[in-house]
Amino acid sequence: MVACSSPDVTARAVQEEIRSKLRIRFQHIFEGMPKRGQSNLLVKVYTEVFITEGAGGQLNVEHEVWNMEADYIRTDTQEMPVKCNDILKLLPGREDSVRCVLTKGMAGIGKTVSVQKFILDWAEGKANKDISLIFPLPFRELNLMKERFSLLGLIQHYHPEMKGHESIDLNNRTVLFIFDGLDECRLPLDFQNNGSCYDVTESTSVDVLLTNLIKGNLLPSALIWITTRPAAANQIPPECIHRMTEVRGFKDQQKEEYFLKRFSDENLANRIISHVKSSRSLYIMCHIPVFCWISATVLETMLGKPGQKEIPKTLTEMYTHFLLIQTAIKNQKYEGDHSKNPKExxxxxxxxxxxxxxxxxxxxxxxxxxxxxxxxxxxxxxxxxxxxxxxxxxxxxxxxxxxxxxxxxxxxHLTIQEYLAALSVHLLYTNNQENPLNLDTSESLNEDGSIKLSVVHRSAVDQALQSHTGHLDLFLRFLLGISLDSNQALLKGLLTQTESNSQSIKQTVRYIKNKISKSPSPERTINLFHCLNELDDHSLVEDIQSYLESNSLSEQKLSPDECSALAYVLLMSAEELKVLDLRMYNSTPAGYRRLLPVLKHSRKALLNLFTIQQDSGAAVL
CATH class of the missing domain: 1.10.10 (Arc Repressor Mutant, subunit A)
Known part of the structure; x- marks a missing residue:
């Protein structure tokens, strides 16, 4: 009967089929590993993430977690919030049209869940009723498409409801394509050299289809929504993007809302909230929804035990316990093993x-x-x-x-990958006496010819500092933290040797402090302070805190490394930084440059008359 109906009747029938399929597919959500029978209804657990308009006109080159930590102190008064369901709508006072929206955000910050909520609300008829059809095409799915397709054939391939209904004119309907996970794309997306394609029935490679669809050659009336991690955003030419948004994760109120929603035991939820607040680095990391889940998984297990004292306070401790708990879950699920000690x-x-x-x-x-x-x-x-x-x-x-x-x-989550990568490097050193970072170690061997742990650490520090994107920053934090005796004790089942690393750690601390004094990059230097925190060395921070508590702020001249310590303390402070007054501190231009990470993320700054030379040019302050 549908085949004999008018095009409008046919289109409505197909729309309802697609709505029904998407409603079934997206109404549930899994946290972490999908487990049969352990999903939740999205509507019950969904917590709105903070999304902002615009991205400052430039791509971030620091590690995503560093950006999140630095952005944490940034006030929101100058940022335009965007509701998830309004991602394709014009803001008040804007007249320009929105065809292609690029939404960036770090791994695990809530991009895919926001996409899921958007689709579900449309499928249930709650929002964006002006959109006729939505076609979700995640890049992770498209990576595997090697054969040639027409755009219509690709749509029908993923949405069989469209087969036999070629009479539906997609050009005259509001159609939305959602490409989730640009950072996961392994297609070349060669916008410059790919040929043009204007016909939805013309067969070509998937790569050519995507570039022409995004450029507007194919279905110029279609809406496009692309999500990505920041580092991959530049794969889309700026002229193709009509709106840039950024998912910023949970604000403080939303963090607490998440834990209170997740646990029916309000007392347990409040204890977990109290614990993550007690560690500044953990609390800031809870900006990331997936980290809230990791923390909840670990702390639910640990705080549920009477007299539990080993509550993790650093990232490495949290992820080490997470590894042990997940291993125990695996054994229980697949082997019925409920008796084993999860630490074994x-x-x-x-x-x-x-x-x-x-x-x-x-x-x-x-x-x-x-x-x-x-x-x-x-x-x-x-x-x-x-x-x-x-x-x-x-x-x-x-x-x-x-x-x-x-x-x-x-x-x-990406941080799980970074932790396991660091663990792999440490295991290769401890168990096999290898340095997989492949730097020359011939001059730094022990008397028996073995490699010193401090040399492996030194290799990792050097490579992290050389990275233009900071992609090894968190890997470095984990690698150093794993070497602490307390974490070694937890991982003893993986290690053939568990002797104390205290002497190597002292050498590593000295090396990091030396790098702090010489590093030309304020951002890389901040990460080195995080590394010292993972190594349980707080001497530089304690010195600068004593200085801040004194009444001689403008008298003592701060060295560049002391300014880096000051920047770290200000960024990690629990108090909101409304005004950065550099006139309070006495330093050199080189020292003031170390305060740039704070300056970038403060709403107001009071400055002396001097010029800071940056890699990208001069910033006159």
């Missing part, structure tokens, strides 16, 4: 963790978050036994669309 790591667990660490390290070096079977094989993982890895690794099945059986893999 058995031989088969060790093999899994070692291989996952190898995968994490290999793919971190390539800056990949999504992996395929060939990536797993390269890391020595038997793809026929991937269920054994699912306590730590998220599996996303291709048959989610009902068309393929091929699987894709990713870690629960």
């Amino acid at each position: 790591i058995r031989q088969q667990d060790k093999e899994i963790i070692v291989n996952l660490g190898k995968l994490a390290f290999q793919q971190l070096q390539k800056n990949n978050l999504i992996f395929y079977e060939e990536d797993l094989k390269e890391a020595g993982i038997d793809v026929s036994k991937t269920t054994e890895y699912s306590g730590l690794c998220t599996e996303i099945f291709k048959e989610e669309f009902g068309l393929y059986e091929e699987k894709m893999y990713c870690f629960v």
Whole structure:
């Protein structure tokens, strides 16, 4: 009957079919690893994330977590908030049209969940009723499409409801394509050299289809929404983007709302909130929704035990406990093992963790978050036994669309990948006396010819400082934190040797302090203070805190490294920084440059008359 109906009747019928399918697909949400029977209704657990208009006209080059930590102190008064369902709508007073929206945000900050909520609200008829059809096409799905398609064929491939209804004129309807996860794209997206395509029935490569759709050659009336991590945003030419938005994650109120929603035990929720507030680095990290889940997973287990004293206060401690808990969950789920001590790591667990660490390290070096079977094989993982890895690794099945059986893999979050990569490097050193960072160690060997741990640390520090994007910053924090005796004790089942690393740590601390005094990059220097925190060395910070508590702020001349310590203290302060008054501090131009990270994220600054030379030019203050 539908075939005999008018085009409008047919279009409405197809629209209802697509709404129904999307409603079923997106009404549930999984945190971490998808488990049968353990999903939640999105509407019950969804917590609105903070989304802002605009992105400042430039791409960030620092590590995403560093940007999040620095942005944490930035006030919101000058930023235009955007509701998730209004992402494609004009702001008041704007007359320019919006065709292509690029939404950036760090891994785990809430981009995909925002997309899910947008689609679900449309499918349920609650919002964006002016949109006729929505076609979600995640890049992780498109990576596997090697054959040639027409745009209409690609749509029908993922949305069979469109087959046989070629009479529906997509040019005369409001159609939205959502491309989630640009940072996961392995297609070249060659906007410059790809040929033009204007016909929705013309077959070509998926790459050519995407570039022409985004450029507006194909279906110029269609709306486009692309999400991405910041580092990949420049893959889309600026002239193709009509609106830039940024997902900034949870604000303080939303963090508490998340924990209170997640736990029916309000007392437990409040204890967890109290604990994360007691550690500034953990509380700021809870800006990331996925980190809230990681923290909740760990703290629910630990705070539920009477007399528990080993409550994690650093990132490395949190992720080490998370690893142990996830390993125990795997054993319970797949082996029915409820009796084992979660702190014990058995031989088969060790093999899994070692291989996952190898995968994490290999793919971190390539800056990949999504992996395929060939990536797993390269890391020595038997793809026929991937269920054994699912306590730590998220599996996303291709048959989610009902068309393929091929699987894709990713870690629960980028920080999990960075932690396991750091653990892999430490294990290669401890168990095999290797330095996988491949720097010359011939001049820094022990008397027996073995490599010193401080040399491995030095290699990691140097490589992190050399990175233009800071992509190794958090990896470095984890690598150093893992070497502490307290974390070594937790990981003893993985290590062939567990002797004290105190002497190597002292050497590493001296090396980091030396780098702080000489580093030309204020942002990299701030990360070195985070590294000292992971190594439980607070001497520079304590010195600057004593200085701040004194009444001689303008008398003592601060060295550049002391200014870096000052910047770190100001960024990590629990008090909102409304005004940065550089006239309070006595330093040199080199010292004032170390305060740039604070200056960039303060609403108001009172400055002396001097000029700060930056890599990108001169900033006259």
